[in-house]
Amino acid sequence: MSTLDYLGHGFAVALQWHNLLFAFIGVLIGTAVGVLPGIGPMSGVALLIPVTASMTGGLSPEQAAISSIILLAGVYYGAMYGGSTTSILLNTPGESSSVVTTLDGYQMARKGRAGTALAISAIGSFAAGVVALVGLIFLAGPLSEIAIKFGPAEYFSLMILGLAAVSGLAGKSITKALIMTVFGLLLATIGIDSVSGVARFTYDIPVLYSGLEFLTIAVGLFALGEVIKTILERESNDGQLAKITRIMPTKQDLKDSAGPITRGSLLGFFIGILPGAGATMASFFSYIMEKKFSKHPEKFGQGTIEGVAAPESANNAAAGGAMIPMLTLGIPGSGTTAILMGALIMYNVQPGPLLFEEHPQVAWGLIASMFLGNLMLLILNMPLVKIFAKIIETPPKYLIPLIVAISVFGVYAVQYTTFDLMLLMACGVAGYFLARNDFPLAPLVLGLVLGPMIENNMRRALTISNGDYAIFLQKPISAVFLVAAVLWLVVPILMKRRGKKVLVNEEG
Secondary structure: OOHHHHHHHHHHHHOOHHHHHHHHHHHHHHHHHHHOOOOHHHHHHHHHHHHHHHHOOOOOHHHHHHHHHHHHHHHHHHHHHHHHHHHHHHOOOOOHHHHHHHHHHHHHHHOOOHHHHHHHHHHHHHHHHHHHHHHHHHHHHHHHHHHHOOOHHHHHHHHHHHHHHHHHHOOOOHHHHHHHHHHHHHHHOOEEOOOOOOEEOOOOOHHHOOOOOHHHHHHHHHHHHHHHHHHHHOOOOOOOOOOOOOOOOOHHHHHHHHHHHHHHHHHHHHHHHOOOOHHHHHHHHHHHHHHHHOOOHHHOOOOOOHHHHHHHHHHHHHHHHOHHHHHHHOOOOOHHHHHHHHHHHHOOOOOOOOHHHHOHHHHHHHHHHHHHHHHHHHHHHOOOHHHHHHHOOOOHHHHHHHHHHHHHHHHHHHHOOHHHHHHHHHHHHHHHHHHHOOOOOHHHHHHHHHHHHHHHHHHHHHHHOOOOOOHHHHOHHHHHHHHHHHHHHHHHHHHHHHHHHHHHHHHO
């Protein structure tokens, strides 16, 4: 079967009424998640995994996996769009990738052009979604075919590269990011060893024999961590909500935005493919690029429409691009795709090169649903701009109990143990203190998801080589991945030291 035939089957799956409903619910919740400052796509997706488990109870295992991942992916790219609403109206980024949108979006809102800024954001998001879909269609198949040829040594090195990429780009301190990565890998070792049958770090506690549940830790760190932060730091939106008048952009606005949307979508997609790069980096790069290309760079930061169109297109395209390494290689491109990957594994669907052979309905159904979801986002967000703006005014006293209730009932519905509820609370407290001290949470989640796979592939490679560690350097592809991982960590450190030396010399 050709790629287009597979895509046709994917659309047949995505167009089933229940999958359309799940896609719609996903993008609707995702937009709301993006609008609410502080929650973000990672917390939103983690929070909804247990909800999807209960919603898909009557479906077959594969159908449940398809419907759940369609809903969760909808939350992901819906949140990428929703984050722009607070950036434009309140000068408060809904999540990190929307930080750049505040620079010109809020200035447009102050000039009475909030509706135009939100509309261009929606149009740019849709265009980026289409670019990501086309990229997925043409790159997913070839990449998975290449990946099938990978042996355990290549897989081990590729996953090390994925961890290094996230560690090298997450947070302000590489040291703290590496500490979190190692901590995630250590948590992944808890339980019965699948090869030797030895209990590791269980301390004779029976509930630990099956290991720590990924879902409990993810929901605790992200969702409850944010709740504790909101309660303790009494966060609230004191900004004045900008008035929304005209919604549809003018012909000149569309003309000015066409180039930035195209360039932002392409740049964002290719940055998204890089493991660990993420939507935040894509939005910053696209804004810098537009400023370089512009004939009037002095207008940036003053409320120019190009400054909204480019970063919003880039962060949405990056969300689609991050799906490629997750689906084809089993390497999450971002923290959110790590959580999506964990959700797929929960349904016994293993992302990686065999996904397109063993579960084509899941892979192509998801790809097709991304187009439909982005179309829904455009139709949904253009007329509902004013309504979504009202979500910003939701008082924390209503929002916090709702998030806590969903977290507790969701985790208990999946696990049925009081231990997991205690672990949930502990992770919530840990998540708050770690985030407050600039310890990034994404590397920990990635370490927890990739840990067992790294260990299994390392053991298989060493079994093949009779315990000779040189196998990881003797295989050319494996050696390239390991060198790239080392460079990913070392180059930023060298550049930072060089920058400090230059600064000292200038001051001297």
